[in-house]
Amino acid sequence: MSISTRRMLKIGAALLAFTLIAGLLWFANGLVGNPLSHLLANRAAKRYVAATYPHLDLELEKARYDFKSGGYYVHVKSPTSVDTHFTLRLSPWGELSYDDYEHRVADRFNTLERITGEYRKAVETILDGDDFPYRSYISYGEIAPYYEHKEFGPQYGVVQEELVLDKAYDVMELGKTAGHIVLYIEDEPVTVERAAEILLDIRRIMDKEKISFYAIDFVLNRPREDGKPDVNGPRVNVQDFLYEDIYEEGLVERVAEADRTLNEYYAEQDAKHR
Known part of the structure; x- marks a missing residue:
């Protein structure tokens, strides 16, 4: 092998090594920076x-x-x-x-996030506990922020900007005017009568555990044999249903009206986006 050939091979090897190193550095820079x-x-x-x-x-x-x-x-x-x-x-x-x-x-987002976390933890202790008598696939609580422009449901919640930085709030006291619970239940039969029964029981459980709330989003779905909720089947669905409206007399009618009103709202929104 001639000297010039060996020199060309060395140069080629050096260029290949440089290319590989540069490629590795570029790859590493893309993952962890430099x-x-x-x-x-x-x-x-x-x-x-x-x-x-x-x-x-x-x-x-x-x-x-x-x-x-x-x-x-x-x-x-x-x-x-x-x-x-x-x-x-x-x-x-x-x-x-x-x-x-x-x-x-x-703007006090951190303050709202902190008190919501405290409230959520208290609510989940009940809804996710072994003693909770219903099978749910979505369940949580929050301290709702106040929305000046709200398309559906009552206006309620805390004004975020008015919260006091670092203040130790009584979240259950806040819950009376801003507590919002979301609960999706699998049970049968899927009727407004059964939904009313469960809502009444939820209020009883929360009262017993001293968990206050102002409104609840509640969905009743039929369970499926595969263990998943039948989201495409019949359902009863109410949004921002007030705690003060959960009492036995006339509850079935109030749930039926809330379900109908929400379905009409969804239909109107769907029509706007067609």
């Missing part, structure tokens, strides 16, 4: 927080890579304020692209 961009993101986040929130006691986590966007994000939180935590998003060059402090902290 050290320089991490450094730029961390520095930029520290400078931004120091300049924008000098009055707050804040701690910054290390920048993390978001492979979906190709950018970085930094979680920021206060060790002295349970509701003060937010996220910064930055480009690979350390430029800030988004700060959700206004939404999460100033």
Whole structure:
């Protein structure tokens, strides 16, 4: 083999190795980012927080890579304020692209999220408990936010922006005016009479367990032999059915009316989008 041939083979091998290394680096960068961009993101986040929130006691986590966007994000939180935590998003060059402090902290989204979590946990303890007498496939509770423009149902809930940062709320007291329960039950027969019976029992159970709520979304479906809910079969469906309306006298008629009204609303919405 001539010297020139050996030299060409060495050059080819070097180029192949370089290509493989570059490909691996490009692949790794797409998954975990690169050290320089991490450094730029961390520095930029520290400078931004120091300049924008000098009055707050804040701690910054290390920048993390978001492979979906190709950018970085930094979680920021206060060790002295349970509701003060937010996220910064930055480009690979350390430029800030988004700060959700206004939404999460100033507009009290975190506060609402915290009290909803407390309420949800209390509700799920009952609805998901071994003693709960019904088979459900969707069940949870929330402290409902107030919506100024609501297309269907009564207006109720807490005004998010009026919540007090870090305040220890009595969530069951809030539940009296803002508690919203969602419960999908599998049972037979699927009739308004059976739905009324179950709703009356749900109120009894919640009263016994001291779980307050203002309204409930309730669906009664027929169970299927394969263990899945028969979502395409007959159902009774009420939305934002008020706690104060769950009493025996005339309940069947109120459930029937609520089911009919909701079905009419769905039909109107479907017609608008055809």
